[in-house]
Structures are given as C-alpha cells and as structure tokens.
Amino acid sequence: MNVAEVKKKPLKNYLGIWGWVWAGRYNVERYLYTLQRVTGLGIILYGILHLTANGMRISGEGLWEDTMSLFENPVFAVGEYLVIAAFLIHALNGLRLILQQLGYTLGAPKPPIYPYSHALQRRRPIVLAMGALGAILLLLILIDFVV
C-alpha cells in the first residue's frame, strides 16, 4: 500500500451548527446554550426593525401612520409577544449564566463517587425555578395581551 495514501487527512466529523440544535438527550443547559443565542439574535432582529420603523417618524406624520397601520394585524401581535418572551427567557437565563459562569451557586468540587453527579445537575432546581418564574410571567403577559 502506498504511504502517501495512508497519510490521507482524517475524515472531518464535526457536529457543526446542527450540534447546537440537537445532539441527543443531554442536560437541559446544553439546549439553553442554543436558546440564549437564538433569543439574543431575535432581540437584535427586533431592535433593527423597531429602530427602522420608529425612524419613519422623522419623515412626517403620514408615513408614520401608514407604517404603524402595517403592524396592526394578528401576525405582528404574535410577533410582539414572541419578542417579549424571547427577552424574558434571555434575561432570566442570562442572570443564571452570569452567576454560574463566575462559579457562584455551583458549590465546591466533590470527589467522584459512583453514581456520579455534577454541579449543574445538583443545582437543577435553579433552572427549574427560573423556568417556573418565566412561565408564570409569560402567562400573565399573555392574559394581558388577549384581554
């Protein structure tokens, strides 16, 4: 066999962006990693739209009112709710990330004695409490939206 052939580069085998979307039944924080990005990008997208639309006001009353009437349909109402939801999720999870990434709330290292556990798993109640708070707030906002 030819040596040059054997020395062929290893076959690429990276999960890539799909690895953010789904990579199997991992802990919930792995998917919050993705959600933090998606919601963050969503907020930026909204911010751009928001600034462009509100910028129309400079060009006079008429154009402003025309633009605003564009947004008076159910699609944008749902969109607005989604933006609020994205912001809420992003902010709540962001606060958790700030604390935990600086080593707070995670506890001290523990000798690995079977069955193993890890810090995030032992602190799962934080994520659950955050989720519950988010769900309650989103429900209240939804009621406010519909009524």
Next chain:
Amino acid sequence: MTEKEKSLTAEELTFRVQRYEPTRDEKSHLQEFVIPFTKGMTVLDGLNYIKEKIDNTLAFRTSCRMGICGSCGMLINGLPKLACHTPVEELGKDVVEIKSLPNYGIIKDLIPDLIPLFESHKAIKPYILRSDSEEMEEPTAEYTQSPQELEEYLQFSYCVKCGICLAACPTSATDVLFLGPQSLAQAYRYCADSRDEGVRERTAIVDSGHGVWLCHLAGACSEACPKGVDPALAIQLLKRTVLAQTLRLRKKKEPSLVAPPPAEEKPKLPVPEFTAKR
C-alpha cells in the same frame, strides 16, 4: 413488551458500526453485524466479538477494558461513552449504533484523531509550575499539602483523556481551535493546586480567542464524562480565577513549602525471624 424488556431476553444483537477506510473511502458508512447477546456484555465485548469472529479489519481502540485507560470513547446510540463501561443492557435496545467520536477527525472506522486533544492538553502546561526551579530539578523532599487543599482539585485529577467531553461540547462542535473542556478543566486542576505557582502563566494561555471564554456553560461535558470529573465546574472556577488574576484581585497565597525533615527517625520495626535472610 417495552424495548427494555425485550433486550433482556434478546438472543441476538444488531451492531451498526461506522466504517471508514482512508485508503479507499471518501465517506463513512454503517455496516451491520448480528452477534449473540450474553448477559452482562459490554459494547466493547460486542466489538471484540466482531473483530475476532466476523471481520478482523474492524478498527477501534481499547486497552484496559475497565474504564481506566480512556482508549475506547465512541458514540454509542447517539451519546459519547466508553465502550468498555457501557453494558448493552443499559442501552435498553437490541440495535446498537456505534460511531467514531464526533468533533474529531476519523482516522479509520471507530478511531478518532485525538491529536488536537493532546495538543490542547499540552498547551495549558499540565504540570506543577514553581519559581524554585532548583528544588523542582533536584527535590530534597516533597511539597506539603493538607487534605483540604487536596480536595480543591482532586475531583478534576481523575481525567483519563478519553476525549468524550469534546464530543459532547457544542462549542467544540463548531470551533476546531477551541481548547476544549478537557484541557481547560486541567488548567484549573493545576491552578487550584496549592503547590503550583502557574496561574499567571496559564491565564495568558486560556484567556485567549479560543480559550476559556468560549465556554458558555452548556454543561454537556460534565453530563458525558465517564469519570465524574465535572469539567464544566472546573471551567467556571477557572473563569473566576482568570478574572481575578486579570483584575489583580487574586489573594496572594504562598505556595506549599518543602516538607521539613522528620524531627526524629522512628525506630524501624524488627524484621520477623521467619522472613529474615541468614
């Protein structure tokens, strides 16, 4: 009957194994093998059976077959695990899909290219760094360390370098140059060692474009680690250490001293008559 119950009575297993032959293939493919099920068998036992009885060209790494050497990390039914530490019954299925660890290249079949892992590990200086280089070269005694000081890093020192954490990590999935959970956790393991004085040196290495700040705490490394090392915890503690070092907030702590010579020699126990050489 649920799938789990079925697997306990199954007489045969189907192993779907990723095959890639670098001299011939452009892409990898899955090959099916039907093998007998025996009670208590591990995925590694199944692979060994295939290699011995069906197809000796199948390539995979293994050595200790007891979760110590870290050779046999592979993707088993979608999750990275040590083949020797994964009983087939635990998977609850009689079809087992086995692939090479993702987020590495594939050299052949189930053999991932772990060179980037070892290079990153070397890059963070995984050894005690001291300013008393003379004592390091020609030690007169050991450095002292209390049990409490040991606990600060002991958990992180159980790493077997199997590379499973990088296969689980979403940052490693998209950034080939990311130092990765294994080496970052080891950077903390040494920074947290009371005998070490290398925090500043390692900060310069991990506080970089593909370093510690690319960890966004997905925690998948800790979920996947077969040794309970909890790299995610080590990395967050490393961030705190690096931040404190950069902001000059780190409390100055003298490294461990060389153990003093014993005050007096303990009397040696007498050698029992029956073992003494005459």
